[in-house]
Amino acid sequence: MSLFLEMRDVSKTFPGVRALNKVDLEVRLGEVHALAGENGAGKSTLMKIMTGVYTADPGGRILIEGEPIVIRDAVHARALGISIIYQELSMVENLTVAENIFLAREPLRASGFLDKARMNREAAEVLATLQMDVSPVTPVAQLSMGQKQMIEIAKAISYRSKIIIMDEPTASLSHHEAVTLMGQIRRLRQQGIGIVYITHRLDEIFEIADRVTILRDGSTVDSLPIAEVTRDILVRKMVDRELSQLYGKHVCHATSEVLLDVKGLTLDQPRPHQAKVKNIDFSLYRGEVLGFFGLIGAGRTEIMEMIFGMRASTGTIAIDGRQVAIHEPSDAIAHGIGFVTEDRKGQGLVLGMNVRENFSLTHLEAYSPNFFVNRQKETARCRDFVKSLGIKTPSTEQRVVNLSGGNQQKIVIAKWVARSPKILIVDEPTRGIDIGAKAEVHALLARLASDGMGIIVISSDLPEVLAVSDRVIVIKDGRISQTFERAQASQETIMEAATA
Amino acid sequence: AKDAKDIVIAVIPKVAVPFFDDCNTGAATAAKTDGVQYQWVVPQNTQGSTQVKILEDLISKKVDGIAISVNEPKSVEAIIKKAMASGIKVLTFDSDSPKSGRSMYIGTSNGAAGQTMGESMAKAIDGKGEVAIVTGQLGAVNLNERIAGIKKALAKYPDIKLVATEGTEDDLAKAVSVDEALFRGHPNLKGIFGVSQVGGPSVAKVLATKEFGAKKDTVKVFAFDDLPDTVKGVKEGFIQGIMVQRPVTMGKLSVDHLLAQINGTETTSADVDTGVTVVDASNLNGYTK
Amino acid sequence: MIVRDSPATAVLRPRHTAVGGRVSALLQVRELNVLTALLVVVALISFSTPYFLTTDNLMGVFRSFSLIAIMSIGMVMVIITGGIDLSVGSVMGLSSLVTALGFQSGLPTAVCILGGLATGLLFGLFNGVLITVIRLPPFIATLGSLSIGRGLMYIITHGVPLTPDTPDVFAEIGQGYVGLVPVPVVIMLAMTIVFSVVMRKTRFGRHVYATGGNEMAARLSGVKTGRVKLLVYMLSGLIAGLAGIVSFSRYLSAEPASGFGAELDVIAAAAIGGASLAGGVGSVEGAIIGAALAGIIANGVVLMNINTYAQQAITGAVILIAVSLDVWRSRSKGA
Amino acid sequence: MIVRDSPATAVLRPRHTAVGGRVSALLQVRELNVLTALLVVVALISFSTPYFLTTDNLMGVFRSFSLIAIMSIGMVMVIITGGIDLSVGSVMGLSSLVTALGFQSGLPTAVCILGGLATGLLFGLFNGVLITVIRLPPFIATLGSLSIGRGLMYIITHGVPLTPDTPDVFAEIGQGYVGLVPVPVVIMLAMTIVFSVVMRKTRFGRHVYATGGNEMAARLSGVKTGRVKLLVYMLSGLIAGLAGIVSFSRYLSAEPASGFGAELDVIAAAAIGGASLAGGVGSVEGAIIGAALAGIIANGVVLMNINTYAQQAITGAVILIAVSLDVWRSRSKGA
Numbered sequence A: 001m002s003l004f005l006e007m008r009d010v011s012k013t014f015p016g017v018r019a020l021n022k023v024d025l026e027v028r029l030g031e032v033h034a035l036a037g038e039n040g041a042g043k044s045t046l047m048k049i050m051t052g053v054y055t056a057d058p059g060g061r062i063l064i065e066g067e068p069i070v071i072r073d074a075v076h077a078r079a080l081g082i083s084i085i086y087q088e089l090s091m092v093e094n095l096t097v098a099e100n101i102f103l104a105r106e107p108l109r110a111s112g113f114l115d116k117a118r119m120n121r122e123a124a125e126v127l128a129t130l131q132m133d134v135s136p137v138t139p140v141a142q143l144s145m146g147q148k149q150m151i152e153i154a155k156a157i158s159y160r161s162k163i164i165i166m167d168e169p170t171a172s173l174s175h176h177e178a179v180t181l182m183g184q185i186r187r188l189r190q191q192g193i194g195i196v197y198i199t200h201r202l203d204e205i206f207e208i209a210d211r212v213t214i215l216r217d218g219s220t221v222d223s224l225p226i227a228e229v230t231r232d233i234l235v236r237k238m239v240d241r242e243l244s245q246l247y248g249k250h251v252c253h254a255t256s257e258v259l260l261d262v263k264g265l266t267l268d269q270p271r272p273h274q275a276k277v278k279n280i281d282f283s284l285y286r287g288e289v290l291g292f293f294g295l296i297g298a299g300r301t302e303i304m305e306m307i308f309g310m311r312a313s314t315g316t317i318a319i320d321g322r323q324v325a326i327h328e329p330s331d332a333i334a335h336g337i338g339f340v341t342e343d344r345k346g347q348g349l350v351l352g353m354n355v356r357e358n359f360s361l362t363h364l365e366a367y368s369p370n371f372f373v374n375r376q377k378e379t380a381r382c383r384d385f386v387k388s389l390g391i392k393t394p395s396t397e398q399r400v401v402n403l404s405g406g407n408q409q410k411i412v413i414a415k416w417v418a419r420s421p422k423i424l425i426v427d428e429p430t431r432g433i434d435i436g437a438k439a440e441v442h443a444l445l446a447r448l449a450s451d452g453m454g455i456i457v458i459s460s461d462l463p464e465v466l467a468v469s470d471r472v473i474v475i476k477d478g479r480i481s482q483t484f485e486r487a488q489a490s491q492e493t494i495m496e497a498a499t500a
Numbered sequence B: 001a002k003d004a005k006d007i008v009i010a011v012i013p014k015v016a017v018p019f020f021d022d023c024n025t026g027a028a029t030a031a032k033t034d035g036v037q038y039q040w041v042v043p044q045n046t047q048g049s050t051q052v053k054i055l056e057d058l059i060s061k062k063v064d065g066i067a068i069s070v071n072e073p074k075s076v077e078a079i080i081k082k083a084m085a086s087g088i089k090v091l092t093f094d095s096d097s098p099k100s101g102r103s104m105y106i107g108t109s110n111g112a113a114g115q116t117m118g119e120s121m122a123k124a125i126d127g128k129g130e131v132a133i134v135t136g137q138l139g140a141v142n143l144n145e146r147i148a149g150i151k152k153a154l155a156k157y158p159d160i161k162l163v164a165t166e167g168t169e170d171d172l173a174k175a176v177s178v179d180e181a182l183f184r185g186h187p188n189l190k191g192i193f194g195v196s197q198v199g200g201p202s203v204a205k206v207l208a209t210k211e212f213g214a215k216k217d218t219v220k221v222f223a224f225d226d227l228p229d230t231v232k233g234v235k236e237g238f239i240q241g242i243m244v245q246r247p248v249t250m251g252k253l254s255v256d257h258l259l260a261q262i263n264g265t266e267t268t269s270a271d272v273d274t275g276v277t278v279v280d281a282s283n284l285n286g287y288t289k
Numbered sequence C, D: 001m002i003v004r005d006s007p008a009t010a011v012l013r014p015r016h017t018a019v020g021g022r023v024s025a026l027l028q029v030r031e032l033n034v035l036t037a038l039l040v041v042v043a044l045i046s047f048s049t050p051y052f053l054t055t056d057n058l059m060g061v062f063r064s065f066s067l068i069a070i071m072s073i074g075m076v077m078v079i080i081t082g083g084i085d086l087s088v089g090s091v092m093g094l095s096s097l098v099t100a101l102g103f104q105s106g107l108p109t110a111v112c113i114l115g116g117l118a119t120g121l122l123f124g125l126f127n128g129v130l131i132t133v134i135r136l137p138p139f140i141a142t143l144g145s146l147s148i149g150r151g152l153m154y155i156i157t158h159g160v161p162l163t164p165d166t167p168d169v170f171a172e173i174g175q176g177y178v179g180l181v182p183v184p185v186v187i188m189l190a191m192t193i194v195f196s197v198v199m200r201k202t203r204f205g206r207h208v209y210a211t212g213g214n215e216m217a218a219r220l221s222g223v224k225t226g227r228v229k230l231l232v233y234m235l236s237g238l239i240a241g242l243a244g245i246v247s248f249s250r251y252l253s254a255e256p257a258s259g260f261g262a263e264l265d266v267i268a269a270a271a272i273g274g275a276s277l278a279g280g281v282g283s284v285e286g287a288i289i290g291a292a293l294a295g296i297i298a299n300g301v302v303l304m305n306i307n308t309y310a311q312q313a314i315t316g317a318v319i320l321i322a323v324s325l326d327v328w329r330s331r332s333k334g335a
């Protein structure tokens, strides 16, 4: 396990933010090196410096095999043997899966023209190693978040680099894909490839990592072989304070009053018999937290998109016992539904706007009884949420593009919670959120439920679903496969229902 | 010979401006009197190529006669020759393409009209002082001929200094801005030539404002074309004279001559000069177009 | 290495950093830079000709670019939503024609004005419906309206300007003064203030920015993005209609060619003032400054007696230089 | 209910679904639809006038729109990268002028032609550098070149068209025939095939689409997006230069106003043919079909003796209807 890359005294300052402060990191070949830290600790920033996307402040050094080097850009980094899966997906949506994987290194025929056949064939091979059932000629725009994430992984692996950086690769994946990924990582390690692995799922660190480096507020706290750390040590080093029990004791607040009643919900498309999601019936009670579980692509998101008016559907939706017509998200919102979408970049945030503007977009009326927006009230409320959710930002005027992934996710949650809808749908709500904040989000959901809100939680993180839900609905191939009361739900029974 | 009602005559102006609307009136009336079919095809811009396309379309349609006011003489030469060769009678009016082999040209000489304009100005300002030209589209051939005529006339008056020539894209709003800037940049300006249709109205409007009102007595203005606003400018004393060509006459003569050529009654054609009238306060009510 | 104006870029480099001082509190860095470019141009022209910095000339210049500036207010809102309105010039011309037709048929002044405004609003509505209901791309929808509007003008006028008699009070709109300031300039300033406040301080303004910044995210947050877009096109049409009335009142002649090609000037004003055609970015003040820059250069080249044939090339070059400086400054600051 | 052209939308609905048959293997649905619209227009015109469907007329029409079509090939590539090139009309005019100047100074034909092409390439390079190095927004950069190009023409010609004598062989480019087909049409077809293949079958083509689809992602994957953009602007300039040479050869007169306003026609052709100004979407064949649609309508109006004052309004309306049908069809299919 030879030392390949070293970072020494690396710092990075953004206007108003010191993201990294003299960080050291050593990456060895044939080793899985986990990087842990709270949201905004500087993990992604460090990786972007390693791949030439950012330039570090003067004073820091990067050495490859002992030689100092200046990494110019992503292409240069790749030439040096470093490839990365970014935390935020970066796919060209109008190109196909194969074209994305082979972008900028397309196989050519002797004539100089593209060798599409070969490209598709090789892409299919890469996809097969990840057990992905996606045609290489599918436009990426048609894939779900999880599928796109897998394509990113496939692409990074296919570069045959010496080091592969994975920035929260499993955030959008369900257990099944995560397991496949772990297998791949082991295989890569065996081939002598070094992996830098960033995740907020601590179990994964213990499952796969050989070594862990912990960042806090932009500084290295420690770097240890995995054998020397326990979960408690790790968490303490990350957050520097006592954490309440991760999954607090569950209290059920569900009443018998039906809040949302869905009957025969079916995707409306020209060829109805081919509709992927069909005949969904379920009820949500006031004060209930209803979990939705399923494998990637099972159709959970599509169900919620129909309820929220993003997709045309047939069937009936009743709220508070009255049937409602929902054609547009604004209709759903008017009927008291809120939706924390899984794709924060594409659907959740206006990246160019600041924290305050994104926060208030769902409930601007609250600050503008007439035409004008009361900026003081808006800022004050936003500050409250920034504080209570621990959103790390220099001010409410910071543009959200400049925030770390986890902090962006918290804003998406905040903007809906602040509206206090009757029904809150959260799709992968803790995607990219650190362990401390995750507990806070769970506590928040419980609190909202106790106040009488009905909450639907979609999560691919099975322990999370089990921890927060009063009831769990399992979706398989676009239908409800089974519904579990909390008492009957266990990892095994649910997995069984999702896969069998 | 064909029946009159089967004969199709097409007339192509340069572009949609009042002058050609008068031509249309003259030509349409003549066509009605003569009982022939009549088509008025207005190009959407002043580029030579646009007229070439229209000529091609008309050849495809096999019309019998075409009268055209040419935007750019050279570019239509080949296509007019082709039309003539395929048996279509072609003549030019208002603006000529001498080498195109067209049967005849009906109109005025823009150069001569410009010269008349220059002479009139020289007389009005007693042969000395600063003058400026306000034109329309910078590339327009007829306007350039008028400007050349003016310069030729002014060459005889060493004390007259042409201080500026400004384009306006034939846009009234731009013309007004340009006029204002001219008056400010050249406080001693004695005369303005409005060689395109916006020249007269724009200067009249500027001189009617409080700010430039005092210049009404010191600045002499000559313009082209009898737009209502230009005529009004003469009435109100802002404009000293308008060069008026005879568009209605041109339209009428074009149709008449084409018909005669089609019917074979006119075998040799000679150019027709329709002349220019200088319209001023004295003859404002009694000139023919 | 880094691209302008793509949201992804912004991840790498913030473009609007705060700068001290009062003015900057009001204007973003981007506008400040164009303003600097404008002041440099003004200084250069003033040095080369004594006629420039006179109240009369300045007021004249302001009045000259006021029509473009007024229309650029509607345009910048459209552009911020990520759209474009190519029909403004055409709508301005048609509105001035409709007003003139009103006077020609002897209708009362108020009715004629309403007619002009209604024309603008109708075209805006037409654009908006094509874009939000039929879902045509804005470029094609408004290009269609441009052709239809201009075609209607030719059909109505046959190329002959309409110059009906009008009451003196009507002429005040385009030709009158409030103190030393021409009425069109007053209208421009009033509109600037009103729409600047609308864009900065109201819910509607926020929704316009959100729609252009990320339409999907805005819609999922409950913003009726279709309605927002419909509204900005209607506003743009209405404002172009207003410009048409001011134009007719100023020249008392409805020209068939009036407003021809103005769309490019209007879009350029917004773009020079910092609006990004990708949407989400831009400001009303910026657009006005952009219109002023172009207008002042046009005045300067005539005052400085630059050869008329060279004027267009010089105008183009000066604008390129001005905006390049602006881009260069905000880059070196933001980096 | 769902927005067009935003990548986020595409998540919800695939826009290009495959359709059976041979043609569709070559053309995407979007182009097929515009082609249908085109055929309907052709059918309507053929029924109303016997002069339309004659070889002479058809070849004439093809030749008429060939210049716009040729330039639309360069434009569509620029648009696919997410840019725009407003300077094409101006560059075409200037190139035709430079060619004419060459003949006037008695240079050999080959040199004159090279001069015209070089002019186009130089302007393209200028645009590309402004956009990729100085990072001006494409709209402003190419608007500046438009002004500079047109200004240069006025400075050189003083508004007088240049009509030098040219050897007969040169006139063949614009006026000659290959069999029954005019040479400009042959050039158009050859260019269409070449660039269609380039866009579909080469790495460069992929990179053009990738740059427009997500510039940041493309760059991070190793696409030299700056170079791609520089290249498409240079190509667009070069192609406009070629159009200028064809134009001069056809009319043997280099007019100062030549190409004036052509940019809107060229952009419209690309947009009607399915290119999205947001980038990432479009095709060469689509642009040619778009140019044909506008060209055929103009011809039909003259042949059918429709009031020419109404031509513009009719063209606008027909294009709106055609594209609406197209959008409506691809929506009902894709949903």
Ligand SMILES: Nc1ncnc2c1ncn2[C@@H]1O[C@H](COP(=O)(O)OP(=O)(O)OP(=O)(O)O)[C@@H](O)[C@H]1O
Pocket: A014, A015, A017, A018, A019, A037, A038, A039, A040, A041, A042, A043, A044, A045, A046, A087, A392, A393, A401, A402, A403, A404, A405, A406, A407, A432, A434, C011, C012, C013, C014
């Ligand atoms: N472009 C930027 N401009 C300003 N601040 C930035 C920028 N990028 C990152 N930051 C700040 O730097 C800090 C570190 O961010 P980074 O994205 O590295 O965190 P992270 O450890 O990856 O967090 P997460 O777990 O949420 O992904 C954060 O406070 C963030 O707000």
Ligand SMILES: Nc1ncnc2c1ncn2[C@@H]1O[C@H](COP(=O)(O)OP(=O)(O)OP(=O)(O)O)[C@@H](O)[C@H]1O
Pocket: A141, A142, A143, A144, A145, A146, A147, A172, A174, A276, A294, A295, A296, A297, A298, A299, A300, A301, A302, A303, A342, A460, D010, D011, D012, D013, D014
């Ligand atoms: N625009 C689209 N066109 C075609 N198929 C789509 C489209 N969007 C999603 N799908 C497919 O629909 C299926 C359901 O996707 P959805 O996002 O609803 O699943 P999910 O259960 O939420 O899973 P996850 O989000 O974990 O991937 C997936 O197989 C996905 O590939």
Ligand SMILES: [Mg+2]
Pocket: A043, A044, A045, A087, A167, A404, A405, A406
């Ligand atoms: Mg991160």
Ligand SMILES: [Mg+2]
Pocket: A144, A145, A300, A301, A302, A342, A427
């Ligand atoms: Mg999902």
